[in-house]
Amino acid sequence: MSLRKTAPIGAPHATYVNEHAGWTWKVLKVNAPAKGTQAAYATWFVAAKSPMTYGSFEMGDTYIKDVMEYGVLESATDEFLAYLKS
Numbered sequence: 001m002s003l004r005k006t007a008p009i010g011a012p013h014a015t016y017v018n019e020h021a022g023w024t025w026k027v028l029k030v031n032a033p034a035k036g037t038q039a040a041y042a043t044w045f046v047a048a049k050s051p052m053t054y055g056s057f058e059m060g061d062t063y064i065k066d067v068m069e070y071g072v073l074e075s076a077t078d079e080f081l082a083y084l085k086s
Helices: 064-070 078-085
Strands: 014-018 021-032 043-049 058-063 073-078
Touching: 014 043, 014 064, 021 064, 043 064, 058 064, 073 078
Parallel strands: none
Antiparallel strands: 014 021, 014 073, 021 043, 043 058
């Protein structure tokens, strides 16, 4: 599946977690793969769960830098791993 297509929550392109803070981000779509993860305002479309969502996921765009700074990559597709290396 292309990173530009929205993946289902049950099969995301990648999952990041911050167990200490209780956050989970499921990357459902990469908005600008050509710019890479280092672009200042690059975003991913994610399903995020936190203590403030009471156990459910909320979907929306979030800055890549925030997910990568506060989360740890738990799982990812091969295509997503190749994207991270580019």
